[in-house]
Amino acid sequence: MEERRERADAARNRRAILAAAEELLRRNDPDQVSIEDVAAAAGVGKGTVFHRFGSRAGLMRALMEERVLALHEAIASGPPPLGPGAPPGERLQAFLDAVVRHVAGNIGLLTAHEHALATQRHAEGRREANPVYLFWHGHVSALIAEARPALDADLLAHVLLGSLHADSVVRMLWRGEADRLAAGMRVLVSGLLGPSGGET
Amino acid sequence: MEERRERADAARNRRAILAAAEELLRRNDPDQVSIEDVAAAAGVGKGTVFHRFGSRAGLMRALMEERVLALHEAIASGPPPLGPGAPPGERLQAFLDAVVRHVAGNIGLLTAHEHALATQRHAEGRREANPVYLFWHGHVSALIAEARPALDADLLAHVLLGSLHADSVVRMLWRGEADRLAAGMRVLVSGLLGPSGGET
């Protein structure tokens, strides 16, 4: 038995921490929620949180990965157009729609994660490591490449997804204008993939 | 007049601080440069820096505004296509080219500014206040609206400019791939504005 099972109390505490963090983030301005707050709300010591999640950013990432599971499931094996089967252009539109909705629904968490990365002290386990972003980028990039092989799919995927993290866009999502953003992305993508999509 | 002139020693120190900050940012990872470092390099006390610039973010903003002057000048009254006179599609392409180059050339400063905003304590004088961004956004938004009145110019301008601040894109600029980014933006914009609004 190489992998010892997680102890029952440890598992309980982990769940408590995640739940407490979720709750606090829903209620408060995300970058005012300190780890101590989370620990207190979960009825646990600060050290425990770090022991479990490594850092503030690690905690946020754990929350994000938990929340994003359903979306990834739908992409990998759900019905088209989000899942496999539809033409790449449609899948891309569907994905961006879904991502915008997902981001809008988890904007506090996203913001908190950004903030955690920005303020973390030992700047080692830096960005790029975020598996959620990597998955999204790979998906978008592949779909663009499939629809329009001549384009720089890798770069365009970064640009499209990157804009979701921009402050001005985030502020828009806080204001509940997710539909507006989704519409804008649709226009941008149809321009890109459409018949008139310019090459250089 | 109620506006007394700045004292000579104060002006000298302000210049010294700006120069020192510029130097340190050029040489070091931007979010490792503390205000104390800047103060020490400029040969002044930490308090002086805060007197002059209010906060870390204020110092960064002052540097940014200084550096961006030439670009704004060229836009407002330089020769086309960057300056007035060219059709909006061309002006937009020229502007984005110029902005990408500008951002690439000042990526350390930009990063430091982001970091300063992210870590600042009294979260009052928050974003949106950045006059440089406002100017850029207004310009892009106006050009899009002129070229394609049916589009949501305001939003699209936020998306286009916002992507410049995305981590993945910033990393690309650190790696010196500004031309690649500029090309991608060009494709995106010509797709947006379509055959009638794109290049000629």
Added chain:
DNA sequence: GTACTATATGGACCCGTGGTTCAGTTGTCA
């Protein structure tokens, strides 16, 4: 040159927060 005032200065200090430590506790397995 002197006296006087407004302004500038800078380093000690405060504070909040991410992160670490380690002695004590508790679950697990044999």
Added chain:
DNA sequence: TGACAACTGAACCACGGGTCCATATAGTAC
């Protein structure tokens, strides 16, 4: 039930942004 490893959590540390205020000095009036 005993032994050991995993877990726990409160005290502690590091560090950087921001503040304070006694002191120094440019500017000015005479």
